[in-house]
Amino acid sequence: MTSYRHHPERIAALVQDDRVHRDLYLSDEIFALEQEHLFANTWVYLGHASQVSEPGDFVTQDVAGRPLLMVRQPDGAVHVMYNRCAHKGTQLVTDECGNTGRFFRCPYHAWTYKLDGAPLGLPLKNGYEGTQLKACESGQGLSVVKHVKVYRDFVFVRLSDSGPSFEDYFGEVLGAIDNMVDRSPEGKLTVGGGVLRNIVHCNWKMYLENINDTVHPMSTHESATKAAEALWEGRAPTDPKPMAMEQMLPFGSGYEFFDKMGGRVFANGHSVLGVNFSIHSNYAQLPEYEAAMRAAHGEERAAEILQRSPQNSVFYPSLSVKGSPQAIRVIRPLAANRTLIEAWSFRATGAPALLFERVMSYNRLVFSPMSVVAHDDVHLFESIQQGLRAGGNEWVSLHRNYDPAELAQETITTNGTNELLMRNQFRAWAKSMAAGMEAAA
Amino acid sequence: MNGDPRDFAAHEAALLDERRLDDWLALFAEDGHYWVPLLGAAQADPFSHNSLAYEDRLLLQLRVDRLKNPRAHSQHPASHSQHVLQPSRIEHESAGEVRLRTPFIYIEARGESQVLLAGTARHHLVRASRGWSIREKRIDLLDAARALPAIQLFI
Ligand code: FES
Numbered sequence A: 001m002t003s004y005r006h007h008p009e010r011i012a013a014l015v016q017d018d019r020v021h022r023d024l025y026l027s028d029e030i031f032a033l034e035q036e037h038l039f040a041n042t043w044v045y046l047g048h049a050s051q052v053s054e055p056g057d058f059v060t061q062d063v064a065g066r067p068l069l070m071v072r073q074p075d076g077a078v079h080v081m082y083n084r085c086a087h088k089g090t091q092l093v094t095d096e097c098g099n100t101g102r103f104f105r106c107p108y109h110a111w112t113y114k115l116d117g118a119p120l121g122l123p124l125k126n127g128y129e130g131t132q133l134k135a136c137e138s139g140q141g142l143s144v145v146k147h148v149k150v151y152r153d154f155v156f157v158r159l160s161d162s163g164p165s166f167e168d169y170f171g172e173v174l175g176a177i178d179n180m181v182d183r184s185p186e187g188k189l190t191v192g193g194g195v196l197r198n199i200v201h202c203n204w205k206m207y208l209e210n211i212n213d214t215v216h217p218m219s220t221h222e223s224a225t226k227a228a229e230a231l232w233e234g235r236a237p238t239d240p241k242p243m244a245m246e247q248m249l250p251f252g253s254g255y256e257f258f259d260k261m262g263g264r265v266f267a268n269g270h271s272v273l274g275v276n277f278s279i280h281s282n283y284a285q286l287p288e289y290e291a292a293m294r295a296a297h298g299e300e301r302a303a304e305i306l307q308r309s310p311q312n313s314v315f316y317p318s319l320s321v322k323g324s325p326q327a328i329r330v331i332r333p334l335a336a337n338r339t340l341i342e343a344w345s346f347r348a349t350g351a352p353a354l355l356f357e358r359v360m361s362y363n364r365l366v367f368s369p370m371s372v373v374a375h376d377d378v379h380l381f382e383s384i385q386q387g388l389r390a391g392g393n394e395w396v397s398l399h400r401n402y403d404p405a406e407l408a409q410e411t412i413t414t415n416g417t418n419e420l421l422m423r424n425q426f427r428a429w430a431k432s433m434a435a436g437m438e439a440a441a
Numbered sequence B: 001m002n003g004d005p006r007d008f009a010a011h012e013a014a015l016l017d018e019r020r021l022d023d024w025l026a027l028f029a030e031d032g033h034y035w036v037p038l039l040g041a042a043q044a045d046p047f048s049h050n051s052l053a054y055e056d057r058l059l060l061q062l063r064v065d066r067l068k069n070p071r072a073h074s075q076h077p078a079s080h081s082q083h084v085l086q087p088s089r090i091e092h093e094s095a096g097e098v099r100l101r102t103p104f105i106y107i108e109a110r111g112e113s114q115v116l117l118a119g120t121a122r123h124h125l126v127r128a129s130r131g132w133s134i135r136e137k138r139i140d141l142l143d144a145a146r147a148l149p150a151i152q153l154f155i
């Protein structure tokens, strides 16, 4: 396989206007370079502030292979530090989450740190008199992640010192987070019900592409949707539809449905699929909730929030949001051929319990390791990961609805089956890789 | 299955491993549920916290029907399961009802890969005209919240 490390021009050549090279998915070296560059100079979703509600609450999370620690401070702020003791590198905490009290104490030699990472104390202090400890990195306490943005309680980090600001990077797509948060009449979401975690043996980009792939449901999900349709056949339209059926049946919608739902791309790889409607548009109405929304947001804004339920909004490269049913997926790449996918559910403060039931049910049916819908997706991603190793054709086609005019535009609204949503991701990929390598050079 | 309820779990698991899924489904009571909590044994209910699976008969039927469809792509090649059970113990017994506890190891094999899970199955059985039926089969996995590959059949 080609070497890429010192050849940015070879990396750029992997992404053509209407197709991409298989090495993007297969190469371990490309994966290492993504960890170093792409995931460092973009804004990556770390977690939700409601996971650390009390001072001293922490969550550990690797981003781009670096162990991080998100901590709630005594003054209510959320800080992110590297989870690495300033002494010899022990991880300060190895639990996934917990509360550390008023300070962190390293389990190895008991150096202690304040919640913001500042050094607090160490045993046998006098042994350090006359040494350089205070002046060197190890005496400064924990290394802090400087670029942290808490946007309506969604916590993002940018690990590299260079790169776009949070607002410049995400721009208009932030409206998808606003929409989800504003579905709470009180403007507040909290993580609820735990996280469903899947290991998928495929490249992370394949998973992210599929989030924007509307041509596959008809063929990929046939077994699940046909079973659902057969079970539901012959019921009177007045029969109350169980929530699971309400959520399963739209997967069987035809090509026309997905084409007409529409899509929009933004600079830096982001997108919204289903700008007109989506498979989530026809969930049962809840009059009391809608009244509460009108009281909180006013008639017009409430209608706007509730009518907008895109299929997926992609915050490239790591987050996918479903405003309704209040679910997110987080893409955490582990290796060129291994990806961790997390599915989180939110409770909207002030909204009826049914909304939470809805998101839990959706995540269970569609994103659980025991899902009824996802088995066929996962099998096909893993199949692609193998299939691409075949000789002959080394390229992956993204030609559908390609139009050279799209190269000159940043924001484009288009039909829902246009592979532009994927081309847009790869253009951003090439840009972020190049930016990182220039910065490193 | 009219005899000793302690034989029930082994009978039920054998139906799954032999892929006699219709016979298996027939063991469930009308209001029966299959439940794999995300917090394992620590979880109190299926509503305040999510689950890997929480399915009524309608959804179980959907799964079984899907597995029979030749276009269930993920079943090419097909998955096979093996339950290795410890003897069932009766946790609770009253008129027409019994609760069983059966520690197990579950292996799901497909092509070159295998998923290995361990845990305890807890059956809530009710006496029906044809013998015992399942009101709830709860599966408390060891470390249920960890990241898992696809689990396609029934634990
Ligand atoms: S490594 Fe942390 S105190 Fe020594």
Ligand SMILES: [Fe+2]
Binding pocket: A216, A217, A220, A221, A377
């Ligand atoms: Fe899919």
